[in-house]
Each structure stands twice: as C-alpha cells, then as structure tokens.
Amino acid sequence: MRNLDENTITQAVIERNEKIQDDRLRHVMASLVQHLHTFARDVQLTEKEWEKGIEFLTAVGQICTPTRQEFILLSDTLGLSTLVTAQNHKKPENCTEATVFGPFHVADVPMVDLGADISNGMKGVPFYVKGTVRGVDGEPIPNATIEAWHADEDGFYDVQDPNLIGCKGRAVMQADSNGAYHFKTIMPECYPIPHDGPVGKMLEAFKRHPWRPAHLHFMLSAPGYERLVTHIFREGSNYLESDAVFGVRSSLVCDWVHHESGVTPYGEQTGKPFVTTEYNFILNREKN
Amino acid sequence: MRNLDENTITQAVIERNEKIQDDRLRHVMASLVQHLHTFARDVQLTEKEWEKGIEFLTAVGQICTPTRQEFILLSDTLGLSTLVTAQNHKKPENCTEATVFGPFHVADVPMVDLGADISNGMKGVPFYVKGTVRGVDGEPIPNATIEAWHADEDGFYDVQDPNLIGCKGRAVMQADSNGAYHFKTIMPECYPIPHDGPVGKMLEAFKRHPWRPAHLHFMLSAPGYERLVTHIFREGSNYLESDAVFGVRSSLVCDWVHHESGVTPYGEQTGKPFVTTEYNFILNREKN
Numbered sequence: 001m002r003n004l005d006e007n008t009i010t011q012a013v014i015e016r017n018e019k020i021q022d023d024r025l026r027h028v029m030a031s032l033v034q035h036l037h038t039f040a041r042d043v044q045l046t047e048k049e050w051e052k053g054i055e056f057l058t059a060v061g062q063i064c065t066p067t068r069q070e071f072i073l074l075s076d077t078l079g080l081s082t083l084v085t086a087q088n089h090k091k092p093e094n095c096t097e098a099t100v101f102g103p104f105h106v107a108d109v110p111m112v113d114l115g116a117d118i119s120n121g122m123k124g125v126p127f128y129v130k131g132t133v134r135g136v137d138g139e140p141i142p143n144a145t146i147e148a149w150h151a152d153e154d155g156f157y158d159v160q161d162p163n164l165i166g167c168k169g170r171a172v173m174q175a176d177s178n179g180a181y182h183f184k185t186i187m188p189e190c191y192p193i194p195h196d197g198p199v200g201k202m203l204e205a206f207k208r209h210p211w212r213p214a215h216l217h218f219m220l221s222a223p224g225y226e227r228l229v230t231h232i233f234r235e236g237s238n239y240l241e242s243d244a245v246f247g248v249r250s251s252l253v254c255d256w257v258h259h260e261s262g263v264t265p266y267g268e269q270t271g272k273p274f275v276t277t278e279y280n281f282i283l284n285r286e287k288n
Numbered sequence: 289m290r291n292l293d294e295n296t297i298t299q300a301v302i303e304r305n306e307k308i309q310d311d312r313l314r315h316v317m318a319s320l321v322q323h324l325h326t327f328a329r330d331v332q333l334t335e336k337e338w339e340k341g342i343e344f345l346t347a348v349g350q351i352c353t354p355t356r357q358e359f360i361l362l363s364d365t366l367g368l369s370t371l372v373t374a375q376n377h378k379k380p381e382n383c384t385e386a387t388v389f390g391p392f393h394v395a396d397v398p399m400v401d402l403g404a405d406i407s408n409g410m411k412g413v414p415f416y417v418k419g420t421v422r423g424v425d426g427e428p429i430p431n432a433t434i435e436a437w438h439a440d441e442d443g444f445y446d447v448q449d450p451n452l453i454g455c456k457g458r459a460v461m462q463a464d465s466n467g468a469y470h471f472k473t474i475m476p477e478c479y480p481i482p483h484d485g486p487v488g489k490m491l492e493a494f495k496r497h498p499w500r501p502a503h504l505h506f507m508l509s510a511p512g513y514e515r516l517v518t519h520i521f522r523e524g525s526n527y528l529e530s531d532a533v534f535g536v537r538s539s540l541v542c543d544w545v546h547h548e549s550g551v552t553p554y555g556e557q558t559g560k561p562f563v564t565t566e567y568n569f570i571l572n573r574e575k576n
Contacts, residue, residue: 001529001530001531001534001536002528002529002536002537002538003536003537003538004367004370004374004534005374006371006372006374006375009367009370009371009374009534010367010371012367012534013366013367013534016494016496016530016534017494017496019494019495019496020493020494020495021495025493027331028331028333028337029494031327031330031331032327032331032366033366033367034327035323035324035326035327035330036323036327036366036368037367037368037371038323039319039320039322039323039324040368040371040372040375041371041375042319042323043315043316043319043320044375045316045372045375046372046376047372047373047376047389049316050363050368050369050372054357054359054360054363057345057348057349057359058349058352058357058359059349060345060349061345061346061347061348061349061350061352061359062349062350062352064346064349064350069342069346071342071345071346071349072342075338075342078301078320078321078324079292079297079298079300079301079321079325080324080325080328080338081338082292082297083294083297083298083325083328083329084294084328084333084334084335084338085335086292086293086294086297087294087328087329087332087333088334088335101335205308205313206304206305206307206308206317207307207308207309208304208305208307240290241289241290242289243289246289246292246297246300246301246304248289248290248291249290249291250290250291
C-alpha cells in the first residue's frame with residue numbers, strides 16, 4: 001500500500017478499517033472517511049486551509065472543561081445537532097417535539113419536591129411553570145421524571161459562574177400521580193451562546209449573531225416511554241426566527257404570561273411582577 | 289427559520305452562512321456543512337453515536353500540547369493528510385514527491401553548518417546522510433534551506449522527552465554553493481505513532497497497528513522554488529506496506545547502507561558499525 005494519491009487513498013483507508021469487528025462502527029467509519037475525503041477533494045482543500053482546520057479544532061478542544069462543551073456548540077451552530085435530533089425522533093404527530101440538548105446540561109442534579117423554587121437565588125422575575133406529562137393516548141404518566149434547566153435574567157447558566165456552589169436554575173422533580181408538575185423559578189432571558197472562544201470567533205467571522213431566544217430546557221423520562229429532550233420557548237421573544245443553533249419549533253413556543261401584580265399560582269399576594277406559563281408534554285411510547 | 293428537519297437544516301445553515309464575505313471561505317463552509325450533514329443522514333447517526341463523537345473529539349483536543357498534535361495524528365490515520373498532500377503537489381514527474389508533514393515538526397530550530405552532528409546525543413547507530421538539491425532542469429540550488437528531523441533508535445522524537453533541553457535529531461542547514469548537503473546523525477528506527485491517547489485507542493479498537501517504517505523527515509525551500517515537505521524511507525524497513533499514516537512513496541525509499549566498520553564519510557577510522565545514505569532532491573519551480 002504505497003504511492004496513494006488523492007483518489008486511491010479513500011479506498012485504502014476503508015480497507016485498512018475492514019478489521020473493525022462491529023458492523024455498525026465499520027459502516028459509520030467507511031461513510032465518515034468517504035465524506036471527509038470527498039469534501040477535501042470537492043473544495044480542493046489546500047495545505048494552509050488544512051492547517052487552519054487543525055488549529056481550529058485544537059482550540060475547540062482546548063477550551064472544553066467539565067462545564068464548557070465547545071464541540072457541542074460547534075455541532076449546534078453547524079446544524080448537526082438539529083439534524084441528529086430530528087432524524088432520531090420520528091413519532092406520532094401529537095407527541096411533543098424534541099430539540100437540541102445544548103452544552104449546559106449537568107448530570108446528577110438533586111431531586112426537589114413539586115412546587116419547589118428551583119432558582120435557588122438566581123436573579124430574575126419570578127416565573128411559575130406548570131403542566132402535565134401524558135402519553136399519546138392521553139393517559140397521564142404518574143411520577144414521570146422531569147429535569148429542567150435554564151439561564152438567568154442576564155442570560156447565564158449557573159455553571160458559567162466560576163464561583164458557583166450548588167445548583168441554580170436547574171432541578172429534577174417527579175410529576176404527581178396524575179402526571180401533573182409545577183415549580184417556581186425565575187424567567188430566563190435571551191442569551192448569546194458562549195462566544196469568547198473559537199466558536200464565537202467563527203460566528204463573528206461568518207457575520208452571524210450568537211443569540212438564542214428565551215427558553216427553558218426540559219428532559220422528561222418515564223418507564224415505557226421515550227426520553228424527551230426539549231425546550232419551551234417564550235412567544236414574542238427576540239431571535240425566534242434566527243436562533244443561533246437552529247432549535248426553534250413552533251409547537252414548543254408558548255405564552256409566558258406577564259402579571260403586574262396579584263395572587264401567584266401558589267396563593268401569595270404580591271405587589272411585584274411575575275410570569276406564568278403552562279406546557280403539557282406528550283411522550284412517545286418506547287420502541288420495543 | 290423554524291421547524292427545521294433533517295433535510296431542511298442543511299440549506300438553512302448554508303443560507304445563514306451566506307454573509308461570509310470571503311468567497312473561498314463561504315464555498316468551503318457550504319461544502320463542509322453539506323458533507324457533514326450528508327454523512328449524518330447516510331448513516332442515520334444516532335444521538336448516542338453523536339455523543340461518542342463529541343466525547344472523542346474533545347479528548348483529541350484535550351491531549352494536545354505545544355509538542356503533541358493529536359488532531360494531526362487523527363488526520364494522518366484517517367488518510368486526510370495524504371489526500372491533502374497529494375492534491376496540492378501536482379508537479380513534473382522527475383520532482384521529488386511530497387509526503388505527510390506529521391505531528392513532530394518544531395518551529396525555529398537552530399541553523400547548523402553542513403557536516404554537523406545533528407543527533408546532539410540522541411541514541412542510535414551513527415548515520416551519515418548526503419545528497420544534492422536541484423531544480424527540474426538539473427540546475428543546482430545553491431544555499432537551499434534544508435530542515436531535517438527524525439526519531440531515535442527507540443522510535444522517539446526529542447519533543448516526546450518531557451525533560452528535553454534543546455534540539456536532538458533535528459536541525460536546519462543550508463546546501464553549499466553547488467546545492468550539495470551532508471550531515472551526521474543517528475539512524476532512526478521504526479516507531480509507533482503516539483498511541484497512549486484517543487487516536488491510539490481508536491487504532492486499537494479498529495485492530496490497526498500504529499507503526500511507521502523507519503524514515504527521516506525533510507523540509508526543503510529556496511527562493512523561486514516550491515517548498516517540499518517529505519521523508520526518505522529505509523529500503524527493507526518493516527511497515528513499508530502498512531504505514532499507519534499511509535505516507536510511503538516508492539520514490540522516497542532508498543538504501544541505508546550498513547557498514548560493520550571502516551572509514552566514515554568524514555574520514556574517521558571506526559571499529560563500530562555505521563550507516564550511510566544518499567538522496568538527491570529535485571524541487572519544483574514556484575508557481576507564479
């Protein structure tokens with residue numbers, strides 16, 4: 001296997017990978033090599049451009065930390081995340097749609113009771129969220145596990161604070177025996193995805209803004225149902241038509257109702273503004 | 289721009305990138321997005337596989353340091369480096385062929401005189417290298433700049449030694465007024481590319497060996513000529529037919545002649561073994 005040129009190299013790499021025992025992995029790698037090489041041939045990639053690409057990917061990797069995932073940002077801003085989400089969630093029409101996972105999920109978040117204030121001191125206007133978790137036939141899903149996470153009024157997640165102790169604006173809870181859930185927090189605002197790193201530089205070079213419309217992340221799961229990773233978006237938010245990560249789905253946009261003052265959903269009288277919303281999730285049955 | 293699915297997302301990203309002002313960059317990005325997305329659709333990439341991919345690329349980036357370039361290793365082992373080298377060096381048939389750059393080049397290496405011992409104490413059998421640098425019409429290229437770098441008898445480059453001070457087995461020199469060069473060093477042996485990181489794990493999972501045949505790297509340049517990045521390989525070395533990075537070209541394989549003892553090219557009588565080789569480079573004229 002000598003003297004490979006820009007055309008013969010592709011088959012040579014695929015043949016070298018033929019000892020991969022897992023059929024699926026071998027297939028994925030053959031397709032990856034094929035498309036990577038075809039890209040480089042189609043654009044006649046130069047050595048300088050290849051070097052720039054190596055430098056860029058290295059910088060993306062180097063800025064990653066346990067709480068910063070720049071490769072997910074890259075996947076999000078290149079539309080790969082939306083593509084992968086879309087093609088893996090074909091389901092009945094009345095099911096709640098999935099959207100991108102994003103880089104701010106945290107594992108092992110503590111469980112709280114329904115009705116808890118999950119903001120844990122985060123800054124923003126009080127926000128009361130409620131709804132139900134049901135299956136496609138309308139059946140309530142008792143005790144469904146609901147994880148929520150969101151930014152604050154300045155657009156930052158808790159994990160972006162280097163001095164963070166504990167969780168803010170994120171929690172896991174369980175729906176009640178009728179599949180109902182409710183919690184209090186603060187209202188997340190629009191925010192730019194972290195743009196002080198290589199992906200931010202890329203967006204700037206591409207004359208693209210880094211902003212996302214206001215949203216609240218959810219991950220829902222229950223035995224016998226497909227896990228759902230999604231957001232709810234605020235109707236009327238900026239950037240609904242130009243989300244930096246291509247994640248908006250009309251069915252996930254809902255009214256976040258502003259109240260100047262009055263009685264909160266938990267029966268407290270307040271002279272200050274608060275916001276309420278309701279979103280009812282429908283989970284797909286797990287595939288066998 | 290809402291409700292994008294696995295098919296409509298591609299055009300949406302390309303349109304979002306249309307404000308890129310540099311025509312070439314816009315073209316490269318459109319092709320990259322197209323091929324990245326087509327790959328994900330063709331194999332119906334799952335979310336778990338996407339996650340694995342994110343984790344792998346992150347690990348590749350995290351292990352990079354100023355002296356370790358894991359993304360180049362990845363490019364090399366996926367054949368991308370050979371592809372890019374091949375398509376960027378179309379030239380007259382008698383020119384010396386290029387091959388991969390590799391991850392062990394170092395910038396700003398000190399200049400030495402012709403005849404210097406560039407091993408600087410590296411372990412191995414004494415190795416005497418000489419030849420000429422000429423143009424396609426046979427004209428000598430006086431004072432051509434010649435950079436050489438290579439591994440030691442254990443297969444390690446100097447930069448792989450965490451305690452390294454100065455350069456070993458690498459130097460820059462200038463050909464004489466007739467385009468001739470010669471230097472002394474030690475003979476590099478076959479070695480496995482660094483395989484204690486993610487790329488090594490990948491090769492292991494793919495049942496591929498990480499070895500390269502014995503070789504010496506060269507980078508040659510001179511005003512009016514195309515820069516040449518290449519190796520010379522040892523005839524008879526292991527792995528000439530299965531180089532882990534697909535870099536072997538028959539025209540770059542030459543005899544490394546073993547001498548049990550005798551008079552070295554520099555006129556010293558020795559009772560110990562030494563090795564000699566000669567390689568004559570031909571550089572292409574610079575394109576206007």
